[in-house]
Amino acid sequence: MKKLYFLLLLSLGYEAQAQNKYELNQGWVCENVKQVKADGSALSNPGFSLNGWMPATVPGTVLTTLLNNQKVPDPFYGMNNEKIADIYKTGNDHYTYWFVKDFNEKAIGNEQVWLQFRGINYKASIFLNGKKVNTTPHEGMHLRAQYNITRLLSATGKNRLAVIVYPPDVVGNPNGGQGGDGTIAKGLTTQYTAGWDWIQPTRDRNTGIWDKVTIEKTKSINIQNPHVVTLVPGKRNPDGKQAPAIIKFSVEVENPTAKPVSGTLQYQIAGKTIQKAVTIAANSNSEIKFPDFTLENPKLWWPSGYGAQNLYPVEVKFMSNQQTLDQERLNVGVRQIDNIWNAHTQSMGAYVNGQKIFVKGGNWIISDAMLRFTDARYDAEVRYHKDMNLNLIRIWGGALLERPEFYNACDKYGLLVFQDFWFSGDCNGRWVDPLKKEDQWTRRKYPDNHPLVLAAMEDGIKLIRNHASLAFWCGGNEITPPEDILQPLKNDLLPRLDGTRQFFDFSNSDEMSFNSLGGNGDGPYGIQHPKSFWGTRTFPYNSEVGSVGVGDYVSLQRFIPKENLIAPQNKNKADSVWEYHKYIGYDGHIDPYGKAKSAEDFAMKAQLVNYDQYRALMEGFSSHMWDWYTGSIIWKTQNPWTALRGQMYDYYLDPNACLYGLRKGSEPLHIMLNPLDSMVSVVNNGFSTHNSLMIQAKAYDMDGKEYFYSQVFNSIGPSSVRKFFPLNEFLTKLDKKEGVFVSLKLMNEQQQALSENIYWMADHDGNYKGLQSIKQTKPTITALQKDKHQVAVTLSNANGNPVAFFNRIALINKQTGERILPAFYDDNYVSILPGESRTITVEYPGTERNLAVEVYGWNVAKEVVEVR
Known part of the structure; x- marks a missing residue:
């Protein structure tokens, strides 16, 4: 088994920024296979006419190309997705396409030219200038491919590349189940494309050359897969002079020529050059390991909210006879991530640079359901997570190992990454499910090609392992991979290729969060009374807990037709378009503000519920920090489609009140009110004690009259929660027939507000009559x-x-x-x-x-x- 998946990887590996590398991202054309009579050898001949072929979007899926050519309507709007033919009904040929690209390139002297595909879904045969490039078809969405095309290039420098891309062999019946009938998981592809409870089916199942195509030029040496490990011993603070860190470095060096190549391999970091004399045998690929390097007074990388996200540029070179044969660049964050079991909570505790971190995370699906990825979108989405005062993103297993640009953004903004591999409890057999085509025993063995999965895992680990943000590996979402995948992953691949990160068998395993309460180990998922987040104990490291997420009226107008903008009513079925976009009911939580009169009124009142839900969620978990919990991860913080649930911002990157309620409840230093007993407390996530804090509490009635309660000086220690005083008697004495506002402030000696929090309290009946009749004001x-x-x-x-x-x-x-x-x-x-x-x-x-x-x-x- 090990030998088989190793052979698949001999030609793979590269992701650091190369010295001479460019994308083939313009000028592609495509045509459906049923319209093409010629074979790849003819199509890749530069003289073959391509008149009438359609402009293609590469990188992109077939569906993206069809949308950009106005062949299909926008599947994110209204019920348009129903107007697009589904591959399960049409057959695979409907979405099987030829993609052709002309480009200029030639090799001079000892130059080597490499054609690189960072992602094709699902199978592909590749032709260049009338010759077949890959002797066996490329297979697998999660696997890169690299080919030395030096000898296939035209002497004139004018070249034509032709690629036929086939969809997954089994596309699954989108029958309404999680992952449809489950058979989409028989291949190594994205499971969500057959539909889930937060998305409708993606009609082409993401078929296409969906990720970057690049040309890289080297000399007679090709540097691949640099590997940097940083060790930061001891307990560190973000400021001040640092004790040394240890840098471990290795890199693969390929010599594709017929002669051995000798020279100096070196890497540079923090102004220091570490080098080694090497000889690389002909037609070979060698891993070169360097002696450990001691980095003095390192500038450390910290998660968001705890310190700076310092990154060191690292340059790797192979020099021979004063000539640079190849060169790669990458950025490295110096940090150490450990996990120490918390015996009190019975869950894993995350430590960075020796300091314990209370995990406040969000679950991430994928940036865009049609795989339209951009650096700018990744940057914006990850920044929103930083703005929510979160410190971790979990990548859900039914989608991807995200693209390197995503991890670049996480490195930049300080978001730790909890990375699942490509398995889900729904498709891969954890539960009995009448909507699934095959039984649990059969589904448990998905995907069908286990050596391919292991090859993709090896390649994926190499793709992202150097990122400072990558914190944990996970076998799958709510289920482990099959045993003959799990054991090599756990006992060979990760120790050999990484060896520094904790691996969890699956996303809610007992080794991560001991499930002493029974059940599945995650949730709840629906809307909750804010009190429940404070008083109901869930799982000590809860990998999925979440709620609603309807955007405001402007957001709804972007994808719901005017005639369907009808306010959902409690206990009634919502409009068909709302249902299609996976609306999750707000139950009776809107009605206390007054029954919604219109969609606009509903959307405004929904924001009040949104804010209250997510503020209470994180406050409740934080109030039991290190007692009940070591962390929680919200299900979920974003949507790759125009869904109406579980999102802090919509598909168009417009935030709703979920984001700001969560931002408030997740403040690193935060004052808050327990809705169970009206106790005022402060949570400090930082590493330092805060002295001479002023804790202030007031109330305001609906007319704006102030009722002063108290302000006291006190302090709070590092990484702790402290209770100060209750407000229950104070609030009871106030006339609450209409409800009141409670204002809490945490101030320093300079009377600057470090944290402010305003709660709106219901009346005796649990309604907000005062808000319904409050006078207008004009700030x-x-x-x-x-x-x-x-x-x-x-x-x-x-x-x-x-x-x-x-x-x-x-x-x-x-x-x-x-x-x-x-x-x-x-x-x-x-x-x-x-x-x-x-x-x-x-x-x-x-x-x-x-x-x-x-x-x-x-x-x-x-x-x-x-x-x-």
Whole structure:
């Protein structure tokens, strides 16, 4: 077995930035296989006519190309997905396509030219200039391919590449089950494409040249798969001089020529050069290991909220006779990640650089269901996770090992990554399921080609192992891989290729989180009363716990037709388009604010529920930090499609109140109110003690009248939770027939607010009658351009006014009125107390100059203010 999957990888491996490498990402054309009579040898002849062929999107899927050529409607809008033919009904030929690309390249002297595919789904035969490139078809979505095409290049430098791409052999019946009938998992491909409870089926099952195609030029040596391990012994602090770190380095070096090549292999880090004299035999690939290097006073990498995300550029070179034969570059974060079992919680504890980290995470599916990945989108999505004050993203097993650009963003923003491999309890047989075609025993053996899976695992580990953000490996979502995959992965591949990260057999295994309560080990998934997050004990490291996520009205208008914008009502079935987009009911949680009168009214009230849900979720888990829990991971924080559940921002990168409620509840230093006993407490996630803190509590009625309770000085130690005083008697004495606002502030000696939190309390009946009748108020709003990518928005509420409650701020184009997306707000859905002001900073990555700010709130009429 081991020999078989090793042979598949002999020609693979490269991902660090090469010295001379470029993408083939323009000028492709394609045609359906049924329309093409010629074979690959003829098609790849530069003289063969391609008149009438369709422009192709590469990298991209067949469905993306069809959409870009207006051959199909946008499957993300309304019920359009139902208008697109599903491969299960049409047969595979319907989505089998030839892709052709002309390019200029030739080799001079000892130059070697490499053709590299970072992802093809599912099988492919490749031709260049009338010759077949791959002797056996490429197979497997999660496997890279590299070919030395030096001898196949045209002497004139004008070349033609032709690739026929076949869909997965078994595409699965999209019968409404999780992963359809489950048979999509028979191949090494994305399981979600047959449908899930958060997405409709992807009609082409992601068929296509879906990831980058590159040409790399080297001399007679090809450097591949550098491997950097950093050891940071002891317990460290983010600031001050550091004790040394140890750097372990190895790299694969290929010599494709008929003669041995001698020279100096070296890498550079922090201004130091470490080198080694080597000879690489003809037609061979050797792994070269360097002696350990001691890095003095290292600048360490920390997760978000704990310290800086320092990265060192590393350059690898092979020199011979004063000539650089090949060169690669990568960025390395110096850190050490350990796991120590917490016997009290009975769950794993994450440690970075010797410091324990309370995990606050989000589950990630995939950036885009049609695999339209960009660096900018990855950067924005990961930044949103940082803005939520999260420190971890878990990559769910029914999709991908994400692309290196995703991990680059996680390295940049300090998000640890919990990486699943490609298995799910639904498709791979954990449960009895009448919607599945085959029984559990059969599904347990999926995928069919186990050596291919092991080859892809080896390649995937090499692809992403150097990223500082990559923290944990996981065998699969809610189920382990088959035993003949699990054991080689666990006992050979990971120790040999990585050896530094914890591996968990599956995502809710007892070795990660001992399930003493019974059940499946995760959830709940539906909407909860905020009290439940504080009082109901779940699993000590909960890998999936989550709730609702409908966006605001502007978001809904982007993908729900006007005639379907009908407010869902409690206990009634929602509109068909809402149902199609996987709406999860808000049950009776909207009604206490007044029954929704319209979709716009529903969306506004949903944001109140969203905010309260996710603030309470993270506050509840944090309140039991190190007692009940070592961490929790929200299911889920984003959607790759226009779904109506489990998202902090929509597909178009427009955030909703989930994001800001979660941001508030996840603050590194946070003051909060326990809804069970009205106890005020503070959580400190940091490594330092905070002394001389002022803890302040007030209440306001619906007219804005202030009721002072207390402010006291105290302190809180590192990585801890401390209770201070209860408000139950104070709140009982207040007239709560209409509800009140509770304002909590945590201030330093300079009277600067370190944490602020405003709760809106229901009346005796659990309704919000006061909010329903609260008077309108008009805050003063200014918007100033701070620099070319930043706007400061200030809201001021005069004394004598009621609370200006729950204001949404949106940066817009002042002429079109459309929102600028993405945009990053340091807070939103903010409430302004009487006599106070708040300044919100908005950052946006574009060069837009025609800006205005739109503000509206619960009792604040919509106002548009020009940015000055």
